Amino acid sequence: MRIVVVGGVAAGMSAASRARRQNPAAEVVVFERGDWISYGACGLPYVIGGEVQERRTQGNHVPESTLQDVPDDEFGVLVARTPDQMRGQGVSVRLNHEVLGVDARAATLSVLDRSSGRTVQEPYDRLLLATGVAPVRPDWLPDTLQGVHVLRDIPDAQGIEATLRGGAKRAAIVGGGYIGLEMAEALKRRGLSVVMLEAGPEPAGRMLDPVNRRLVREELERQGIDLRTGVTLEGLSAKDGRVTGVQTSAGRVRADLVLVAVGVRPKVELAQAAGVRLGHTGAVRVNASQQTSVAGIYAAGDNCESLHRVSRRRVHIPLGLTANRMGRVAGVNMAGGEARFPGIVGTGIFRVFDLSVARTGLTQQEADSYGLKAVSADVKSSDHAGYYADARPIWVRLTAEQGSGRLLGAQILGHGDAVKRIDVIAALLHSRASVHDLEDMDLAYAPPFSSVWDVLLVAAGKVKKVMREG
């Protein structure tokens, strides 16, 4: 059996690895358009910001002996498995191979070898589309202007690094989502002045309810980020092939580094060529086995929809764990095993300077938009016992279904690992538990770790009160 994977990052490599383990007799081939496979793209802002361990130090997951075939580059630290390691597992990895087309009837791909320039036909028995997402770019954005960047993959990050080493002093970040926020911090750490342009009224708009977006705004302002909201990008100015500023709906901003981070779109060109059905989100629609609508063709990762276990809707929320998990499921199934993707509950987390932000499930706004009768309660408390020396504030917003009290979601903002409490709520969403269940739980207490009544328990009690009051 010949299993072919298109795309060698999170979902693709997880799938290849699992497929081979499931069926050691299968031939497993991965076509990757670029030079890099199996890297943690989520780590790019931290490498740029200088927050990574030295390569080859303890705690670095890349064993020294396997680094020989990783390009000598600071981003190599993000590589989890090298082509040689994959070959050692029996997976054939073809770098610089771009899949140009699919013939689903003939079960063949046309593949361009970018180093030789030749295109060949490659057969498959099972095909996985793990093509990921591409950053959204305005149509008019020039491809070649120096200093204008998006951030999705290692070459993007290398481009940003080159602009930084070229002496960039002023950054304009367009978009206040995860990447915009993480890069605001990274660029500030690199000594740049940073202007952030956000089209909406607050940053982090799609992740949080308004009450919590304000905390993100305050943190940005406290850290000296020049945040301009309700402002859109209208054009660029340049001189000698280098960007010199951005034209916005509220005037001109000088900048020698422009990062456009206004969202991503699923890369579905191959899927469409194969006749694969897309969902209402525009991403590939898959079933729980990661099968597409075309026999023999699977899809996994950021290019796919997933089932949201709370809203029971199909959503497109591209994230690293989801992609890896989908890849494993697809790999097992393509190789003849049985695995099911369990769906997601919409968990996300990021850090921006000293503020950690986590969410899971639905925000109040999302629940409202789905027509759910939801109530929310907000609690501000201490992450540790109030009298304990390093107690810091923590904000919890808990959202539940009016009446039943079924948990619908949570947002937690605070410091450091304290917001990892979000996983408790994520687990309860999987179990379809209620605020009544939560309030009864035997959570861990000692003064360095929480108040006697952990803030989650307090929040559960407060939601019950809000429900009673109507």
Add this chain to the structure above:
Amino acid sequence: MRIVVVGGVAAGMSAASRARRQNPAAEVVVFERGDWISYGACGLPYVIGGEVQERRTQGNHVPESTLQDVPDDEFGVLVARTPDQMRGQGVSVRLNHEVLGVDARAATLSVLDRSSGRTVQEPYDRLLLATGVAPVRPDWLPDTLQGVHVLRDIPDAQGIEATLRGGAKRAAIVGGGYIGLEMAEALKRRGLSVVMLEAGPEPAGRMLDPVNRRLVREELERQGIDLRTGVTLEGLSAKDGRVTGVQTSAGRVRADLVLVAVGVRPKVELAQAAGVRLGHTGAVRVNASQQTSVAGIYAAGDNCESLHRVSRRRVHIPLGLTANRMGRVAGVNMAGGEARFPGIVGTGIFRVFDLSVARTGLTQQEADSYGLKAVSADVKSSDHAGYYADARPIWVRLTAEQGSGRLLGAQILGHGDAVKRIDVIAALLHSRASVHDLEDMDLAYAPPFSSVWDVLLVAAGKVKKVMREG
């Protein structure tokens, strides 16, 4: 209706406060033997170690205006509600009132007013026994020798503080449980040399499986604690009324501060006088309404058993959250409402120097002792992405029922708040979830917070592997 509460700390004050809120017409009286009510006894080691915020600073939960009737003492920081505040809520608090006896038939108490020396009879309609625990002391241990201490309440802590201010240089801690470990750190912070004597083969013996006890031992040794295991206390030496050393099964140890922390026993004298049934643990047996076997008499807090939701057995695990929760339940029920104590899952957490330690459910050893067919898997990983600058090791042991995969317990050791992940497992134990459920969960990932596959997910996968191989 007259509701009388014996004991004014966690369970007692929670009950009094809830009872009054449930039934504002009820008379609620609290008899407290000592000078202090409503304080966080769990914080005592941190006050002694100097790890508390200054009184009256931000983050201190005691508002300035209410501190007037708290004795002027560094331990005042632990007081959550003062007698005046309780009186403001309609709860009558009688300090220095010791309840000497109960006549359940007549529904009266005999109460000694320790300031006047008079004993009076006090009637009740509902009685709550919230008498807590007393430290276990060897029979021969003298009461009056200076420098010999237990640590349970504020007067005990004041005694230790006095010994420290008297110039103590060498501490001997007898017992390697929570209190012994927390105090080893506190006394080291105060500049003392510390010898710890533990009768068992490792510290933290009742909380962890052997593989994890070794990590506690290593941390103690790394921090310069002189740990001697398999050693019991046999006697004391003294000079001029002050302790000068301890005689152990392995020779003499010089010490001018001796802390005996070899466990606690439930204070059940009043319960026995009232004819209340005790459980097989020696603590008061209560039902889910916190009622004892005698009509009209309730019990709550450290003197009670609680139902362990995993083992379905009655256990005696005295902890702060449990006590507060039992108190609330008792308070509501005594005042005519309806509330049920949900049971516990055996969650505990402590910090000893740089090592944070958490557990929930059953250890493998506990599961074995109950005749459960259990398997465990150990994972050592990073608390954050391996390449991220502050990634530190984390150890997870997950225990599940062979076959079904039902989660039975977890132990997590690591740094800082990373071990608060234990609450995810605690929540899943409440839901009777399995390792299969856990492995499917959408937990939060970004490099500053976890690996793509959070260590809990990795551990779930490893348990499944052990089950298959087992």
